Amino acid sequence: MQPKTLDQFTARAAVLKALAHPSRLFMVDQLSDGPKCVADLQELVGADTSTVSKHLSVLYNANILAREKCGNQVFYSLRMACVMGFFQCVESVLSGQAQITADLVEDLK
Amino acid sequence: MQPKTLDQFTARAAVLKALAHPSRLFMVDQLSDGPKCVADLQELVGADTSTVSKHLSVLYNANILAREKCGNQVFYSLRMACVMGFFQCVESVLSGQAQITADLVEDLK
DNA sequence: TATCTATTTGGCTATTTTGCCAATTAGGCA
DNA sequence: TGCCTAATTGGCAAAATAGCCAAATAGATA
Numbered sequence: 001m002q003p004k005t006l007d008q009f010t011a012r013a014a015v016l017k018a019l020a021h022p023s024r025l026f027m028v029d030q031l032s033d034g035p036k037c038v039a040d041l042q043e044l045v046g047a048d049t050s051t052v053s054k055h056l057s058v059l060y061n062a063n064i065l066a067r068e069k070c071g072n073q074v075f076y077s078l079r080m081a082c083v084m085g086f087f088q089c090v091e092s093v094l095s096g097q098a099q100i101t102a103d104l105v106e107d108l109k
Numbered sequence: 110m111q112p113k114t115l116d117q118f119t120a121r122a123a124v125l126k127a128l129a130h131p132s133r134l135f136m137v138d139q140l141s142d143g144p145k146c147v148a149d150l151q152e153l154v155g156a157d158t159s160t161v162s163k164h165l166s167v168l169y170n171a172n173i174l175a176r177e178k179c180g181n182q183v184f185y186s187l188r189m190a191c192v193m194g195f196f197q198c199v200e201s202v203l204s205g206q207a208q209i210t211a212d213l214v215e216d217l218k
Numbered sequence: 219t220a221t222c223t224a225t226t227t228g229g230c231t232a233t234t235t236t237g238c239c240a241a242t243t244a245g246g247c248a
Numbered sequence: 249t250g251c252c253t254a255a256t257t258g259g260c261a262a263a264a265t266a267g268c269c270a271a272a273t274a275g276a277t278a
Binding site: 001005006009010011012013015016017019020021022023024025026029044045046063064079080082083085086087089090091092094 | 135195201
């Protein structure tokens with residue numbers, strides 16, 4: 001693989017890597033409804049605030065989310081709305097193979 | 110997050126996680142042209158055969174690739190073709206922010 | 219059968235990721 | 249100023265990932 005090609009795929013992979021976590025994916029999904037602050041998302045996800053904050057930073061650094069300070073809270077919003085279309089792609093494959101998907105989820109436990 | 114919701118996002122994240130690697134992304138890209146055997150991909154990627162084989166298994170287990178044995182070689186093909194459309198989405202985010210992307214690649218080095 | 223090729227699997231170490239707690243920073247407000 | 253809330257950062261231990269080599273497996277062919 002050429003260095004230039006490697007850089008290109010590394011950049012793409014970085015975006016996917018940022019999305020590739022259940023909690024982060026869930027937060028992206030929630031943010032497709034509109035901006036939310038850290039505390040909102042913390043309650044929805046149910047993890048420690050610091051954990052949620054770190055997940056949000058991962059998404060922000062990958063340019064998936066935008067961030068705006070408002071008073072002493074920080075609102076995150078979805079910058080990369082097209083990711084929602086990808087879920088349909090994934091869903092179309094997974095839903096067509098309920099058994100495989102179920103196995104997959106089991107394996108992951 | 111409800112258990113059912115968690116399962117759903119875990120399944121989605123598993124697909125993204127499988128894609129979230131430069132070499133695997135590159136292989137998926139190459140396979141969008143048509144099926145290839147392990148040795149073909151090994152040469153294109155330039156890693157150890159066992160490494161390539163393991164990457165292919167990751168993609169196969171995530172239902173992204175199909176696998177067919179032919180003689181003593183194994184051909185992999187793209188099962189989830191819609192992922193290619195998603196790359197355009199990723200690209201649109203990256204290309205619209207060349208500077209940020211360059212920083213990202215640098216950070217990753 | 220013996221052997222060669224293609225692929226997968228096992229095992230190992232190095233690296234990365236995750237998620238919690240504790241501590242810090244930053245912004246309101248009395 | 250002092251205090252409270254919101255969010256981030258540092259640090260740590262557990263878990264997962266990556267990639268190499270060596271070994272095993274499966275199929276073709278002499």
